[in-house]
Amino acid sequence: xxxxxxxxxxxxxxxxxxxxxxxxxxxxxxxxxxxxxxxxxxxxxxxxxxxxxxxxxxxxxxxxxxxxxxxxxxxxxxxxxxxxxxxxxxxxxxxxxxxxxxxxxxxxxxxxxxxxxxxxxxxxxxxxxxxxxxxxxxxxxxxxxxxxxxxxxxxx
Amino acid sequence: xxxxxxxxxxxxxxxxxxxxxxxxxxxxxxxxxxxxxxxxxxxxxxxxxxxxxxxxxxxxxxxxxxxxxxxxxxxxxxxxxxxxxxxxxxxxxxxxxxxxxxxxxxxxxxxxxxxxxxxxxxxxxxxxxxxxxxxxxxxxxxxxxxxxxxxxxxxx
DNA sequence: TGGGTTCATTTGGGCGTCAATGGATTCAGT
DNA sequence: ACTGAATCCATTGACGCCCAAATGAACCCA
Numbered sequence: 001x002x003x004x005x006x007x008x009x010x011x012x013x014x015x016x017x018x019x020x021x022x023x024x025x026x027x028x029x030x031x032x033x034x035x036x037x038x039x040x041x042x043x044x045x046x047x048x049x050x051x052x053x054x055x056x057x058x059x060x061x062x063x064x065x066x067x068x069x070x071x072x073x074x075x076x077x078x079x080x081x082x083x084x085x086x087x088x089x090x091x092x093x094x095x096x097x098x099x100x101x102x103x104x105x106x107x108x109x110x111x112x113x114x115x116x117x118x119x120x121x122x123x124x125x126x127x128x129x130x131x132x133x134x135x136x137x138x139x140x141x142x143x144x145x146x147x148x149x150x151x152x153x154x155x156x
Numbered sequence: 157x158x159x160x161x162x163x164x165x166x167x168x169x170x171x172x173x174x175x176x177x178x179x180x181x182x183x184x185x186x187x188x189x190x191x192x193x194x195x196x197x198x199x200x201x202x203x204x205x206x207x208x209x210x211x212x213x214x215x216x217x218x219x220x221x222x223x224x225x226x227x228x229x230x231x232x233x234x235x236x237x238x239x240x241x242x243x244x245x246x247x248x249x250x251x252x253x254x255x256x257x258x259x260x261x262x263x264x265x266x267x268x269x270x271x272x273x274x275x276x277x278x279x280x281x282x283x284x285x286x287x288x289x290x291x292x293x294x295x296x297x298x299x300x301x302x303x304x305x306x307x308x309x310x311x312x
Numbered sequence: 313t314g315g316g317t318t319c320a321t322t323t324g325g326g327c328g329t330c331a332a333t334g335g336a337t338t339c340a341g342t
Numbered sequence: 343a344c345t346g347a348a349t350c351c352a353t354t355g356a357c358g359c360c361c362a363a364a365t366g367a368a369c370c371c372a
Contacts, residue, residue, distance in 0.1 A: 003209075006238045007253070010332080015347090019332055023239075041227075088349065090331080114213070114234045133236070135228045136196045167323080171357090175322055244359060245322080315372090322365070331356080338349070 002027045004048070004112035007129075009122055011107055017091040018108045024117055025090050034092055036119075037081040038101045043124050045098050047084075048116035053077065094119075158183045160204075160268035165278055167263055173247040174264045180273055181246050190248055192275075193237040194257045199280050201254050203240075204272035209233065250275075 004027055012018045020034070028034070028049050036047040037056075046052075056077040063070040084092045094104060103121040111118040111125065120128065160183055168174050176190070184190070184205050192203040193212075212233040219226040240248045250260060259277040267274040267281065276284065 003234065005234055006251075007235050013334065015335095017333090022331055085348085089333085091333090093347085111231075111235045112237075113230060129231075129235075132228055132231045133196055135224065136232050139225055139228055140196060169323065169325095171325085173323090178321055241358075243357095247323090249357075313372100316370090318367105318369075320365105320367085322363105324363080325361090327358105327360085329356105329358080331354105333354080334352090336349100336351075338347105340345100340347080342344090 003114045004117040005114075007109060007111040007125070009107055009109045012094075012105070016093045017087075018094065019089070019091050020086060021110050022090065024110060024112070025086070028086075032086045034084040034086055035081065036084060036098065037077060038098070039118070040076065042128065043102050044111075044118045044120045044128075045094075045102055046113070046116050046118050052116055053081070159270045160273040161270075163265060163267040163281070165263055165265045168250075168261070172249045173243075174250065175245070175247050176242060177266050178246065180266060180268070181242070184242075188242045190240040190242055191237065192240060192254065193233060194254070195274070196232065198284065199258050200267075200274045200276045200284075201250075201258055202269070202272050202274050206239075208272055209237070 004024055006023070008021050010019050010021065020028075031049050033050060034047050035050055035052050036045050037052075039046050056073075060070065060073050060077065063073060080097075082095060082098065084094075086092055094108075098104065098119075102119065103124055104119065105121065107122045109120040109122045109125040111120060160180055162179070164177050166175050166177065176184075187205045189206060190203050191206055191208045192201050193208075195202055212229075216226065216229050216233065219229060236253075238251060238254070240250075242248055250264075254260065254275075258275065259280055260275065261277065263278050265276040265278045265281040267276060
């Protein structure tokens with residue numbers, strides 16, 4: 001029951017390699033392949049083990065093969081995705097597509113999201129982080145006093 | 157049925173370690189992992205055993221996966237959180253993110269909150285404590301009119 | 313009740329292991 | 343043979359793990 005948690009930042013070397021945080025590699029469980037897909041909602045890439053693509057395909061399977069949504073989703077999970085190899089030292093090399101979509105240059109912010117994780121250009125991540133925390137605060141206020149933080153489930 | 161109670165202050169050593177109060181460790185029940193999340197509402201960190209994340213995820217599970225609130229909450233509980241190891245002597249090491257968010261430097265105030273506890277920079281905690289006591293007083297006066305003693309403040 | 317004693321938590325530090333990082337070397341495709 | 347990629351190696355530094363001293367609190371007994 002391990003998940004991708006926390007966020008850290010690692011440098012990209014001259015050869016374009018980045019270390020995937022050890023904690024994340026542990027969650028991946030010895031897998032030396034990393035499945036990635038460009039995010040639709042922002043300049044980030046979502047990544048995880050092969051089961052990620054399985055989940056995506058499961059969803060695809062529930063759609064009508066002749067619908068537009070099928071067409072779109074199918075492209076999304078296959079065409080805008082990649083299978084990156086994790087080398088012996090736990091590093092990956094990001095392709096041009098990913099760097100372009102995310103704006104990643106010489107640093108990568110790894111962000112845990114539970115069953116997958118994201119890779120961001122640190123600056124863009126900072127902005128996202130700030131906005132999201134603000135939204136969380138609003139959300140909490142909307143939900144009322146009973147909704148804050150962990151304390152939210154005050155029903156003890 | 158033990159809870160996190162009272163507040164104490166412990167020093168951070170050169171290597172960045174702090175002892176988690178023994179009473180708190182007892183409540184954690186032998187777990188050597190501490191789940192933490194940055195608070196949205198203040199410069200503090202909320203912590204507890206792994207069941208905390210389960211509770212948070214349970215709540216996540218009730219949300220619409222495509223809603224913004226899901227996105228926000230998911231970030232909050234996964235991206236701004238950490239799983240800290242408690243060493244053999246009951247100490248933890250706070251990461252850079254936590255120190256930055258809380259302002260913690262060489263001292264940590266541990267504050268019991270029932271089913272979880274908080275970690276504060278002592279000075280900030282003092283302020284929070286003062287404000288909160290004041291609010292509690294107002295609250296009590298308001299509630300006093302309608303009736304209950306100490307127990308009276310239970311309901312929402 | 314005062315004093316001494318024991319036990320437990322806290323705290324400081326040493327040391328080995330693993331992760332992260334930079335660079336060299338081998339390999340493969342063109 | 344040349345370019346880019348996949349492997350392999352070596353260095354550095356952080357972190358986990360262990361032991362020991364120091365601090366303090368609970369306890370017992372005279």
